[in-house]
Amino acid sequence: MPYKKRSYYKHEEAKARDYSLFVIACEGTKTEPSYFAPFDNFERIKVRILEHKQTESAPSHVLASAKKYMTEEGLNAEDGDSLWCVIDVDKWPIDMIKELGSFCINTPGCHIAISNPCFEVWLLYHKLTDLKDIDCSKSHNVKVALSKLTPGGFSATEYVKLMAQAIINAKAKDSQPGEQHYFPALKETKVYELGEALMERIGKNSWQDFINKNI
8 A cells, every 4th residue: 555655844843752763765666665665654754755857766876865965955863864875786897885884884873775786675575484496696587586476466465464583584684793794795784774774763553553454
C-alpha cells in the first residue's frame, strides 16, 4: 500500500519531541526510497529521504546532498537525529567512495552504509542466510537473483517485515565489523547498521505491532 510522507520542518514549534529524525541520502531513486518509506509510519521516528535526479546517483552527488543538508538544516543530537548515506560499490571510483566515507566518519551524527555490489545484497539477506550460491560479480546478477525470490515484484512492506532477520544474516557475514571499516567485501552490506539504529529507536513493542498489522 502507498505510504503518506509526513512533513518535517527544521523550524517546527520549539518543543520537546518524542521522535528521532533519520535523514537518508541514498544513491537509488526507486528501490531504496521505497524500502525506507514504511518507517515513516512509526511514532518514534521520522524519515526524510533526500531526493535527487536519476542522473545524480554517484557517491559525489550523495556527498553534495549530505553536505547541503548539514549546512542548511543540520541535526539535533539531543533528539537522536542522524544522517545516513546509503550507496553501492557498483562501478564507482574508490576515491569517490572514500571521500564520502571520510565525511561521514568525521561528521557527528553522520553514517555511511555501503552494499557490495549493490543495495539488493541487503534485500537478499532478508530471505537468505548466505549468498554463497548467488553470483554477485555484477549488480545486474544480484537484481536478477532478487527478482527470482520475489516473482510478484518488490514489496517494501513484505521485506521490511523481515528486517530483524536480515540484520542477523547480514551482520553474521560482515567480515570487518565496525564503523571505521565502512567498505564491505563482495556479497556484504553495512545497511544492517542502519537497520539496527532504526529498530533501537522504534522499540520492540512498536515493531511487533507493525508486524502483526502487516501479516
